[in-house]
Amino acid sequence: MSEDWAAVAKAINERMKELGWQQQELAARSHVSSAIVREIQRNTVNRKRSPRTLESLSVALGWHPRHLEAVLHGERPPARKELTEQDLSGRLDALEHRLDGITEQLATVIRLLKTSRPSEDR
Template sequence: MSEDWAAVARAINERVSELGWRQKELAERSNVSLAIVREIQHHVVERRRSSRTLESLSVTLGWHPQHLISVLHGRKPPSPDEPAAGGPETVWSRLDTLEQRMVEITERLDDLKSDLATVIEHVRKDR
């Protein structure tokens, strides 16, 4: 399966021009680093990008989440109102995963806070 990163760059550049945005604005709105946006827009570094990066850029630009992935693979992009492909990597399943991960992180932080309080208490007693 060939990848056409030049087509992705053209699509993004045309859309950004239509919207009157700068690279920095696209990067901030999509939560994609400015360096990556720059590399993709200028087609200076051709390397595999996360489908999540392309999905985030697509959604930010007002397209279907699979728009840029379709462009990359030479397929006709889906219309914005078309439902996203329902696989394990849908936005909702990723949000659920992130939510669970946040719960785990919060629990670990609570444990660390408790451990730290115990250490501080022992240090104070030793003084």
């Protein structure tokens, strides 16, 4: 099955224009690096992308999680309401992964706060 990355770039660029977003905003909202967003937006680097990347971009842009995957393969994107059990499971997995990262970051912050206090506060 052929992949149409130019169509993905066009869909993203049109949606970002509708939303009035810049590249950095999409990167922040999707948790996809600015470099990868730029490559996809400009269709400059053709390489295999994680399905999670397209899913994260789709969700950040307010679309069904499989929207950009469908565009990539020349299919009709599903309506936002057409979430399946598999879609929900994938989203839950992604949320769990993000929560694990947040938990690790919070633990680091707490550890740093404890070590930066004067000894009389301990």
